[in-house]
Amino acid sequence: MNRMRIVSLLASATETVYALGMGQFLVGRSHECDFPEEVQRLPVLTRPRINVNGSSRAIDEEVRALWHLGEPIYWIDEDLLRALEPTVILTQDHCEVCAVSLSDVERALASWCRFSPDSTSSRRSANGQPAPAPTIVTLKPHCLADVWQGMLAIGRALDAEEKAQRVVAHLQQRLEELKCRLPKASRPPTVLCLEWLDPVMNAGNWMPELVQLAGGVSLLDQPGQPSHYLNWEAVIESDPEVIIIICCGWDVARSRAEIGCLERRSGWWRLRAVRNRRVYVADGCQYFNRPGPRLIDSAYFLAEMLYPDYFGKSHGGPAWQPLYE
Numbered sequence: 001m002n003r004m005r006i007v008s009l010l011a012s013a014t015e016t017v018y019a020l021g022m023g024q025f026l027v028g029r030s031h032e033c034d035f036p037e038e039v040q041r042l043p044v045l046t047r048p049r050i051n052v053n054g055s056s057r058a059i060d061e062e063v064r065a066l067w068h069l070g071e072p073i074y075w076i077d078e079d080l081l082r083a084l085e086p087t088v089i090l091t092q093d094h095c096e097v098c099a100v101s102l103s104d105v106e107r108a109l110a111s112w113c114r115f116s117p118d119s120t121s122s123r124r125s126a127n128g129q130p131a132p133a134p135t136i137v138t139l140k141p142h143c144l145a146d147v148w149q150g151m152l153a154i155g156r157a158l159d160a161e162e163k164a165q166r167v168v169a170h171l172q173q174r175l176e177e178l179k180c181r182l183p184k185a186s187r188p189p190t191v192l193c194l195e196w197l198d199p200v201m202n203a204g205n206w207m208p209e210l211v212q213l214a215g216g217v218s219l220l221d222q223p224g225q226p227s228h229y230l231n232w233e234a235v236i237e238s239d240p241e242v243i244i245i246i247c248c249g250w251d252v253a254r255s256r257a258e259i260g261c262l263e264r265r266s267g268w269w270r271l272r273a274v275r276n277r278r279v280y281v282a283d284g285c286q287y288f289n290r291p292g293p294r295l296i297d298s299a300y301f302l303a304e305m306l307y308p309d310y311f312g313k314s315h316g317g318p319a320w321q322p323l324y325e
Contacts, residue, residue, distance in 0.1 A: 011033045027084045193221070
């Protein structure tokens with residue numbers, strides 16, 4: 001156990017490592033791994049190849065251009081990765097746009113070790129001595145069940161499977177407690193969750209499940225299916241009672257700065273959610289789009305947005321805000 005050296009290239013995986021009480025074994029992180037705060041002292045192994053400060057439209061165009069060229073969205077510091085001599089690398093194979101992917105990791109490892117899927121190939125450590133290839137844990141969460149399985153997979157790789165089982169059981173219990181707290185007589189409101197603004201994209205994967213657990217009816221998506229571009233006419237036709245904006249990688253302030261993308265669209269001001277001032281902007285970076293332990297907090301935030309008179313606004317502010325007061 002004392003020889004374990006973990007590199008996490010996925011923010012949600014980093015949070016899971018800490019939830020398992022294994023944070024002291026982390027030796028490197030991605031540029032997106034920022035919670036808990038202490039992880040920020042670790043060396044950063046990745047950086048984006050696009051201008052993340054660009055507009056919603058500009059970012060989408062840059063990502064699509066790299067995608068069509070078959071080029072990665074992120075750089076990995078291969079020399080630093082080698083120098084850190086990780087025994088375990090945590091990555092994902094869910095979305096090559098959102099974070100460093102398995103293929104990125106494989107390319108980085110190819111420069112200094114003969115990688116194989118069973119992680120048994122040999123390599124040379126920084127001091128020239130033979131060392132085993134790192135174990136690679138690849139997460140692919142499309143739904144809540146996948147999120148739980150990913151946490152258990154990390155637990156197995158870190159020799160902390162029993163702890164992982166307890167963590168998962170606790171998170172599932174919190175979701176059950178939320179369901180029991182929902183108002184019984186209320187009709188579930190219809191909800192549209194947007195993950196991107198220009199072009200407009202829905203929030204897929206686990207988000208429909210979270211909306212349902214929070215007492216809502218999710219529109220224009222299917223549980224476990226990836227997020228996708230939306231036809232604006234379909235948005236107008238669905239006329240949701242509540243709109244929740246959770247842009248991938250953006251906090252509340254960054255999303256609010258781009259709201260004009262929606263407000264300039266035909267029919268925006270006629271939507272029921274807009275007329276009734278039931279449009280909310282939430283932190284998609286720290287919570288909703290990060291499938292780690294704090295995904296459960298996201299469900300509680302949704303309940304507060306859907307039933308503000310019942311749940312109150314205890315987490316309003318940094319986590320979510322009404323767009324129109």
